[in-house]
Amino acid sequence: MTSGIGRELAVDAEVSRGEFTLRVNLAVAPGEVLGILGPNGSGKSTLLKAVAGLMPVSRGQILLDGQVVDDAATGEFLEAAERPVGFVFQNYRLFPHMSVLDNVAFAPRARGINRHEARATASDWLARLGLARFAGRRPADLSGGQAQRVALARALAGNPALLLLDEPLSALDARTRLDVQTELRRHLSDFGGPCLLVTHDPLEALVLADRLLVLEEGKIVQEGTPGAVARRPATEYVAKLVGLNLYAGDVDGPKVRLRNGGTFVVPDHGQHGEVLVALRPSAVVVSIEQPHTSARNSWPATIVGLTLLTDRVRIDLEGEPSALVDVTPSAVSELELTSGRKVWLTAKATDLEVYGADVLTGNGSLSSPDR
């Protein structure tokens, strides 16, 4: 087991659901927010369900504070109702037939506290989250942001040792999301236990998480601080999320020979064998004719698509290698950049981030027996 000393939550398990198998090995310290990033169907929610006890593991075990809550080998399993977990669901799942106050009082009452005291506890939580004036309302009468905060209050009112958040902000519109995000950040740092935060929004992960774990197709593909993940993505999916071009290749002297065609001259990196090269779309220069500059990398490519982002245009180019390039809207019109046009791309060697292809095991080992 890798449940290090002082770790509150340790998961080293497989969870099977039909054809799909999730395989994770992770540990979250008290007070730490671990962001789980991944595309739909990567197993993010399955992980939360397993930790909450809504789904048993098929192999391995889950430990909370060193105590077994689920162990496939011995068969030990602590029912969801017995686990000290606070779960904020994606669509909040506020009980529609109860007032906000009774929703928040639900956990204390379920744990045996009488109605009066449970409501007092709930009132405290509502006040702490600035929701006191909504106590009498039904969930249906709340805005998205309010419902999100009520869901958080409800989860916290049970005094959980562990907090699980499943895409807590995905149901909100863009404006509300920013407000709630800032506030959520504050509440998460107040929370003393380990916290798992599932999201597919990289910004949310960057703002809220202390550490990131990227899941793809049921496997951990990368783990590290948000900054490291954003700078050195390990997979195409992560690169796309953080808006980088990512190339896999092999070191060949001062060059990297790319898998899908093309070669980059790169800065000194001290890597051998397989490497990944990341390149910011804004670091690539587009010219109509072959440029003669000090930049070490220059190659022809054909425009296959243009997308207007808020303040710039992202050009999709095919070549060796293919790339996404950001230019200003005025450059598009001045250079007459249209689909099908052949252009030259230039990138300075110093703008290329070169790193080993095994970044995924940044600090953990995937100790599953058959890996």
Add this chain to the structure above:
Amino acid sequence: MVSTLATPSRLSQRERLRRATKGGGSRSVPVPLLAPALISVAFLVLPLVGLILRAPWGDLWSIVRGSDASQALRLSLWTSTVATGVSLVIGVPLAWVLARTDFPGLRILRALVTLPLVLPPVVGGVALLLAFGRKGFVGQYLDQWFGITIPFSPAAVIMAETFVAMPFLIITVEGALRSADLGFEEAAATLGAGRMTVFRRITVPLVAPSLGAGAVLCWARALGEFGATITFAGSFPGRTQTMPIAVYYALETDPDAAVVLSLVLLLVSVTVLVTMRDKWLRGGSTQ
């Protein structure tokens, strides 16, 4: 190229507005469908019209107050209410078991539970008699050991009504439980609620509308019960003679009373329908 175009028909302003706001094309009914539809309306409505036309409106109150009628009405009301209560207490847990658990023989159990829906009520009455009658395989022991005789008592009325009506409640509630969002129950579990707390505080309140609908349906069915009741409980005025049975006998002896009693039952049915209009009259399923 368009050579000839059919002559346009006229579209009223109202129809234009309807099509513009709700979308869709023509809603006119084809003649081959219209005639049968009208016939079926006539078939369903005319008997009720007959009932209303034939009613002795002048003597209405005195007949209702007449001893037999009011006795039968009172008996019917309280027995079907008790039958509904019994169905709620023992039927809802069964609905939960059918909807939420899985064990060998579950499908057979469900078939058995819904059998009374299609079984002729008289057969139900005979079956009840054979089981709980004085010589029935359960009834004989009740008689020997406890001195309890069920047949031809108000208890028999309630049992007959429950037997016939409870499946309506069970299938209504089971359907609702099946389609209920389990997410709320999961949420309750993560908040520390055990299975029974989840059932009491989440599951039941969330299916309350269907529970109400099922109970009303069950009650209405119990109120109208005839075949099983007359077979198992007989027809003793004041003791086991319920409204439908009273109507049946009154038709021979006092046709006016039969009409009045029928009107009362019609009134009750209409009331039920109005109460349930949100559930049923909006079209679509009964869920």
